Amino acid sequence: MNFRSNIxxxxxxxxGDFFLGxxxxxxxxxxxxxxxxxxxxxxxxxxxxxxxNPLNYERLEFLGDAMLGTIISKYLYxxxxxxxxxxxxxxxxxxxxxxxxxxxxxxxxxxxxxxxxIPKSHFGDNIHGNVFEALVGAIYxxxxxxxxxxxxxxxxxEPYVDIEQLEGKVISYKSLVIEWCQKxxxxxxxxxxEDTGNDALKHFAVKLSIxxxxxxxxxxxxKKKAEERASKRAYYALQDKMENRN
Amino acid sequence: MNFRSNIxxxxxxxxGDFFLGxxxxxxxxxxxxxxxxxxxxxxxxxxxxxxxNPLNYERLEFLGDAMLGTIISKYLYxxxxxxxxxxxxxxxxxxxxxxxxxxxxxxxxxxxxxxxxIPKSHFGDNIHGNVFEALVGAIYxxxxxxxxxxxxxxxxxEPYVDIEQLEGKVISYKSLVIEWCQKxxxxxxxxxxEDTGNDALKHFAVKLSIxxxxxxxxxxxxKKKAEERASKRAYYALQDKMENRN
Numbered sequence: 001m002n003f004r005s006n007i008x009x010x011x012x013x014x015x016g017d018f019f020l021g022x023x024x025x026x027x028x029x030x031x032x033x034x035x036x037x038x039x040x041x042x043x044x045x046x047x048x049x050x051x052x053n054p055l056n057y058e059r060l061e062f063l064g065d066a067m068l069g070t071i072i073s074k075y076l077y078x079x080x081x082x083x084x085x086x087x088x089x090x091x092x093x094x095x096x097x098x099x100x101x102x103x104x105x106x107x108x109x110x111x112x113x114x115x116x117x118i119p120k121s122h123f124g125d126n127i128h129g130n131v132f133e134a135l136v137g138a139i140y141x142x143x144x145x146x147x148x149x150x151x152x153x154x155x156x157x158e159p160y161v162d163i164e165q166l167e168g169k170v171i172s173y174k175s176l177v178i179e180w181c182q183k184x185x186x187x188x189x190x191x192x193x194e195d196t197g198n199d200a201l202k203h204f205a206v207k208l209s210i211x212x213x214x215x216x217x218x219x220x221x222x223k224k225k226a227e228e229r230a231s232k233r234a235y236y237a238l239q240d241k242m243e244n245r246n
Numbered sequence: 247m248n249f250r251s252n253i254x255x256x257x258x259x260x261x262g263d264f265f266l267g268x269x270x271x272x273x274x275x276x277x278x279x280x281x282x283x284x285x286x287x288x289x290x291x292x293x294x295x296x297x298x299n300p301l302n303y304e305r306l307e308f309l310g311d312a313m314l315g316t317i318i319s320k321y322l323y324x325x326x327x328x329x330x331x332x333x334x335x336x337x338x339x340x341x342x343x344x345x346x347x348x349x350x351x352x353x354x355x356x357x358x359x360x361x362x363x364i365p366k367s368h369f370g371d372n373i374h375g376n377v378f379e380a381l382v383g384a385i386y387x388x389x390x391x392x393x394x395x396x397x398x399x400x401x402x403x404e405p406y407v408d409i410e411q412l413e414g415k416v417i418s419y420k421s422l423v424i425e426w427c428q429k430x431x432x433x434x435x436x437x438x439x440e441d442t443g444n445d446a447l448k449h450f451a452v453k454l455s456i457x458x459x460x461x462x463x464x465x466x467x468x469k470k471k472a473e474e475r476a477s478k479r480a481y482y483a484l485q486d487k488m489e490n491r492n
Contacts, residue, residue: 062331067319073312077305085305085307
C-alpha cells in the first residue's frame, strides 16, 4: 500500500484500501481519515502541513501514550482494590512497557501502513510500539475518550493483561495445566490450527482436551498465546479440583 | 468540618456541608459523594474498606495524575501545532509540576476538607497538590472523562496556563504594560479590591486604568495574579500600539 502521492485527498482507491484496513483494526469506522494517516507517517518522509509544521506520527504518539496510561490506570484502579499507589504504578509500567507495546503493534501488523523513506527492514522494534501509541492518539482526536477506552480494552487489556501473570504469581497457565494432568494421570491434547477468519491479521485457534473431552477453546495471534489463553480458561474451569490437588 | 464519625453515611448534616462545599469547587453536583470523601482521607487516619483495603486518597491521586496528564497533553497538542514531542513533554511537565499543583490545591483551599490524624499545620506543601490530583481522580470515577476535561479546563488551563509565559518569552505582562506606559509617558493605575462574591475562596478584582481610562479588568485568587491577568488583557488590547513602540 502506498498513499504517498495523495495523502490528504480523500477519494482515491488507496484511501479506500486504507479506510478498509484501518476499520478492521479499529473495529469501528474512522470519521477523520487524515488523522489516522498521520499516525503512520514517519519523520523521514519530511511532510509539512499547510502552515509548515512537520507532519508525522510523533505528536500523536505523545497523545496516545498519555491516554493509554490513563485507561490502564483506571483499569488497574478498579481491578486491584488492594494495590497501593506504588503497586499500581509498577503494574502500569509493566503493561505499557516498550516491549509490550512493540508486541501489540506487531500483532496488529501496523507497520504495513507506515509511510517512510527508510526501508521498513531497517527499523528497529520500537516502530511497532510507537505507531501503536500514535494510533491511540488518533482515535482520541477522532472519536474521543470512549472509543479509546473500548479499543484499549479490546486490543490490550482483554487479550494481554493478566494481573496474576504480571505479578509473577503465575508464569504459565499451560504448565499449571500439564502439571495437574500429570499428577491426576489424565491425558491432555492441544489441538492447534490456523483460524484467521475475517481478521486483518493471522490468528490461531486451540482446542484443549483433557481425557478426550474439550475443556477450553481460544484464539490468538500466535500459537503460544492461543495455548496460554486456552490453558487459562481450563485452569479456571478446573480450579476447584486443582486447588485440592495437594 | 469533621466527617470522621460517619464517613460513608450519606444523610448527615456534615455530609450536607461537604456536599455544598465540594459542589462549589467542582462547579457541578457529585453523584457518588463517597468517592470525593475518599479524595480527602489522609493515610494517617488508617481507615479500611469492608474488605480490609486501606482507604485514603493515594490511589485516587495515581488516577488523577494520569488523567491530568492526558487532558493537558490534548490541550497542548491542539494549542501548539508546531511543537514536537519533546517540546510538548517539556511544556506538560511545567504545567503539572509539583509546585504548580500545590498552588492549585492551595488556591482552592482543598486542605479544609482533609481528614487526618496529623495536625494540618504539620503538612508540607505537597498535600495541596496531592489532594488536587486525588480530586481529579474522584471526578473521573464519578462522572467520567468529559467532566474531568471541563474541570481541568476551568480550574487549571483557563486561569493559569499561558504558553508564552511558560516558554519564558513573557515573564510578566505587568512589567510589559508599565514599560510601555513609561515610554509613552502615560499614567497607569492598578485598582485592587477584594471581590469574593459567591466563590468558595477569596478572590481579588483589579481595574487597570491608563490615562484615567479603564483598559482591563480581571479577577483571581491573589492580588498578584489578578494584576497579571488584567495586564495580559490590556497587553493584547494595546498590542498593535505596543508593537510599534520601538
